[in-house]
Amino acid sequence: MRSPLPASGPLCGAFVLLALVLSCSSGRSAPAGVSPQRLSPKEEFQAVSERLKNGSNNFWGMAPMRGLEKRLAAGSLSEAEQLALHIQLCVEKARFGDTKAAVQEIETAAKLLPPELPELNPRLAELLARFYLVRAVAYMRDAEVSNCVAHHTSQSCILPIRESGIHPIKEPGLQAKASLLDYLRLKPDDLMARWLLNIVCMTIGEYPRGVSESLRIDFNRFQSDHDVGRFVDIAPELGINTFSLAGGVVAEDLDGDGFLDIVVSSADPEASLTCYRNLGTGSFQDVTARSGLQDQLGGLNLIDADYDNDGDMDLLVLRGAWLHKGDGEIRKSLLRNNGDGTFTDVTWEAGLASTASPSQACAWGDLDNDGDLDLYCGNESPVDEPVHYPSQLFRNNGDGTFTEVAAEAGVTNDRFAKGVAFGDYDNDGDLDIYVSNVGENRLYRNDGGLRFTDVAPALGLTEPKGRSFAPWFFDYNNDGWLDIWVGAYDAPVASIAADYLGLPHHTNAPCLYRNNGDGTFTNVAERMGLDHPYLPMGANFGDLDNDGFLDIYLGTGDPDYRTLVPNVMLRNDRGERFQDVTVSGGFGHLQKGHGIAFADLDNDGDQDIYHELGGFLVGDKFGNAMFLNPGHGNHFLDVKLVGRESNRAGVGARIKLIVETPAGVREIHRAVGCVSSFGGSPIRRQEIGLGDAKEIRKLEIWWPKSGQRQSYEGVPLDGFVEVTEGAAEFKILPLRKIVFPVPR
Numbered sequence: 001m002r003s004p005l006p007a008s009g010p011l012c013g014a015f016v017l018l019a020l021v022l023s024c025s026s027g028r029s030a031p032a033g034v035s036p037q038r039l040s041p042k043e044e045f046q047a048v049s050e051r052l053k054n055g056s057n058n059f060w061g062m063a064p065m066r067g068l069e070k071r072l073a074a075g076s077l078s079e080a081e082q083l084a085l086h087i088q089l090c091v092e093k094a095r096f097g098d099t100k101a102a103v104q105e106i107e108t109a110a111k112l113l114p115p116e117l118p119e120l121n122p123r124l125a126e127l128l129a130r131f132y133l134v135r136a137v138a139y140m141r142d143a144e145v146s147n148c149v150a151h152h153t154s155q156s157c158i159l160p161i162r163e164s165g166i167h168p169i170k171e172p173g174l175q176a177k178a179s180l181l182d183y184l185r186l187k188p189d190d191l192m193a194r195w196l197l198n199i200v201c202m203t204i205g206e207y208p209r210g211v212s213e214s215l216r217i218d219f220n221r222f223q224s225d226h227d228v229g230r231f232v233d234i235a236p237e238l239g240i241n242t243f244s245l246a247g248g249v250v251a252e253d254l255d256g257d258g259f260l261d262i263v264v265s266s267a268d269p270e271a272s273l274t275c276y277r278n279l280g281t282g283s284f285q286d287v288t289a290r291s292g293l294q295d296q297l298g299g300l301n302l303i304d305a306d307y308d309n310d311g312d313m314d315l316l317v318l319r320g321a322w323l324h325k326g327d328g329e330i331r332k333s334l335l336r337n338n339g340d341g342t343f344t345d346v347t348w349e350a351g352l353a354s355t356a357s358p359s360q361a362c363a364w365g366d367l368d369n370d371g372d373l374d375l376y377c378g379n380e381s382p383v384d385e386p387v388h389y390p391s392q393l394f395r396n397n398g399d400g401t402f403t404e405v406a407a408e409a410g411v412t413n414d415r416f417a418k419g420v421a422f423g424d425y426d427n428d429g430d431l432d433i434y435v436s437n438v439g440e441n442r443l444y445r446n447d448g449g450l451r452f453t454d455v456a457p458a459l460g461l462t463e464p465k466g467r468s469f470a471p472w473f474f475d476y477n478n479d480g481w482l483d484i485w486v487g488a489y490d491a492p493v494a495s496i497a498a499d500y501l502g503l504p505h506h507t508n509a510p511c512l513y514r515n516n517g518d519g520t521f522t523n524v525a526e527r528m529g530l531d532h533p534y535l536p537m538g539a540n541f542g543d544l545d546n547d548g549f550l551d552i553y554l555g556t557g558d559p560d561y562r563t564l565v566p567n568v569m570l571r572n573d574r575g576e577r578f579q580d581v582t583v584s585g586g587f588g589h590l591q592k593g594h595g596i597a598f599a600d601l602d603n604d605g606d607q608d609i610y611h612e613l614g615g616f617l618v619g620d621k622f623g624n625a626m627f628l629n630p631g632h633g634n635h636f637l638d639v640k641l642v643g644r645e646s647n648r649a650g651v652g653a654r655i656k657l658i659v660e661t662p663a664g665v666r667e668i669h670r671a672v673g674c675v676s677s678f679g680g681s682p683i684r685r686q687e688i689g690l691g692d693a694k695e696i697r698k699l700e701i702w703w704p705k706s707g708q709r710q711s712y713e714g715v716p717l718d719g720f721v722e723v724t725e726g727a728a729e730f731k732i733l734p735l736r737k738i739v740f741p742v743p744r
Helices: 009-015 041-054 063-074 079-095 099-110 122-149 171-186 191-203 493-500
Strands: 249-252 261-264 274-278 284-286 301-305 314-318 333-337 343-345 359-365 374-379 392-396 402-404 416-423 432-438 442-446 452-454 468-474 483-488 511-515 521-523 536-542 551-556 568-573 577-580 593-599 608-613 625-628 635-642 654-661 664-671 686-691 695-702 709-712 719-724 731-733
Touching (some): 063 079, 079 099, 099 122, 122 171, 122 191, 191 493, 249 608, 261 301, 301 359, 314 359, 359 416, 374 416, 416 483, 432 468, 468 536, 483 536, 536 608, 551 608, 635 695, 695 719
Parallel strands (some): 635 719
Antiparallel strands (some): 249 261, 261 274, 301 314, 314 333, 333 343, 359 374, 392 402, 416 432, 468 483, 511 521, 551 568, 551 593, 568 577, 593 608, 608 625, 635 686, 654 695, 719 731
16 A cells, blocks of 8 residues: 555655554553443443554554654754655645645745755655655645535536536645646656646646646547446435545445445544435435444445344344454454344354454355355455464354354455455355455355365466455356456556556556356456456446346445545446446546445436545545436346245355347346445345346246246336245235435
C-alpha cells in the first residue's frame, strides 16, 4: 500500500510509504486480563478502536502524528528539516480527514521554501518536488470535501466529470492545479501527476482547454462501444448513501416481506453496521438500532448465509485485514438472524471467536455435502513476519457450532489471502475452493471427505503474478462449466494513465480462466478485451441488461489519496468479449470502490447496483451509491430455492434454463452462492436475465446433497418462482414493483 499523500523524501524516515508490512502495536481484541466473553460486543470493539488509535499503525494510529509534532516543538532544526516535518504533518493531518489543517500545514511549509530552484542541490530539489505534490493532493482533498461531499450531486466524482459534477467551489482545485504544474516542471515524465492534472482540470471546468496539449490525456480513448443507458445514482434520494470508509454490502430480503434490504459495514473501527429496510413504498428505513447491529463496530467486509438452515439469512463480519503484528487479531462476528428483524451475536457460542486472525475473505458452502454450510476463511500471513495466520476451514456441526479442520483437510494456505470463492469446477458434485493470494493462488480440488488437493500449479491457475484480489466462479459463456475470474492488484496510477495514452502499462492484468470442460483451463483475458490495468478491490458480477450473460463491475483504488481512478463496468458481449461500458452507464466513480451488490431493489425485473464507496484511511469517507437500472426491455426469471436434504438456501445448486428465442434455442446457466469475495448480491433470490426469450421451455435444478435433478415446464417469463427440493411443482411468488424517486 502506498501512503495517503506523498512523503518528503530522504528526511521522512519511517513515513516514506505505507507498505504492506505495517509498524503496529500488538494486542488482542480486548484489554489485557479481560475475557472478551465478559464484554458486550460494543465494549469489546470500542477497546479495539482505542488500541488502534493509540498505536503506531499507519491507518488509524495517532502516534506518528504526535511524534512529528513533538520533534517540531523540540526546536534546533534546520529550515530543510522543518520543511520536511511540516510536509509530513500535512500528510498525517490529511490522513485523519482534517483537510483545512493539512492545507494550513503545507502553507506553513511554503514559508520555508528556498527563493529559487536549487539547481545544484539534488536533495533539496527532490524535497521541493515532494512539497509541490503534497500541496497539490492536500488541496485536491480539500476540493473533494468542499464539493463532492458537501455539495454532492448524482454526477459528483464520476469520470468524465461534467455538468453538475463540476465543482462550484473552485479555489482548492485551482491551487491543486498550480502545484501540479510546478511539480511537473521538475518531474515532466511523471504520468501519475499528469493524470491528476487532467482530473483536477475537469473538476474546475477547465478540461480540455486548461491542459496543454503536451500534458493532456484523451479520456475519449475509452468511450463505451456499446450503450447500456445511464444508471443514475439515487442513493441520496433514498437515504441509503451511508457516509463511511471501505466496507462490505449484503442485499437480501432479511425479513421475508418480498423486498430486498441492505446492510453495509465499514472498516472504521468506530462505525457500526448500518441496516436499511426496504419498505416497498419507494423508500428505505434505517433500522440499525432496532436490529441490534449498532453494537457491531468495524468490518472491512460482510457476507451472508443461512448457516443454521432456518430459512433466513445470517451475517458474518470480517475484521483485521491489512493490519499485522497483532493489530489485525480482531475477531469476526457471526450474527444470527432471529427472524423478527433483529440479530444476535453468536460468535463465541458457535466457536468462531477463539482464534482472531486478520481477514477480509471468507466463503460459505457445503463442502462435505451433509446439508449444512461450512465456512472457509482466507487469513493474511505475511511472508516476512514471524507470526502467521493459517487459513481456516470451519466444519458446520449441524447444531449451531463449528469445528476448525483446515489442517486435516489440507487447506491451511499459509499465504496472504485476499479472496476466496467456492465452485464445482469439475462438475463432480462437490464444491472446490479458489484462494486468491499475495503470491501464488490456489485451487483446492475437493476430493471428498473434507480432503483437498491444490491443483492450481498443475492447471496453470496461480496467476496473476504479484498481488491478486477478488476472485469468483461464474459461467461467463453459458456452457455449463464454471470459469474463474481473479483480479490483479498491481496497477499504479501511472500505469492506468499510460493505458489511456495508448502506451504499454507494464503491469499485471486480471485473469479470466475459461473452463475447457476437460479438467483444464485457458486464460482468455487478453482475447476477451481484459488486458488492462484496473486495480480492483471490491468487485462483483451480475447481468446489467438482462441478456443472460454475466457482466463485471470493478470497484477500484487503494488507500493512497492520489489514487483517483474510475471504477469500471465490463459488459459481457455474448460470451465472446467484454466491452468497457463505464462511460455509457455512468459507472466511472473516482472514489474508492469496495462492496458491490447486483440486486433488483425495486422489483422491476432488472438488477440495480449498490456500491459501498470510501477508502481505508480515516479521512477518506464517502457516501455510498445506488445506481438505478434504466431497463433494457429484456425478459427475466427470479428463482428462490428451498433445500430439504441440501442446505436450505440451495448454495451450490445449479440452475439451467432452456429458452426459445427468435434466433433459436439457447441455454442459460447459473451457480447459486458463487459470489465475489467483495460483493453481496442476493443468494435467496437468483435474478436471471433471459434476453429476447419468447418462452421458457424448461427450468432444471440440480441439488448438491441429494444429487436430485428437477425439471419444470410452463415456467412464466418475467416471474418469480420458488422451487423446493423434491417438489413436483414450483410455486409462483409475488413480485411487487416499487417506484423510486429519480433526481432531475
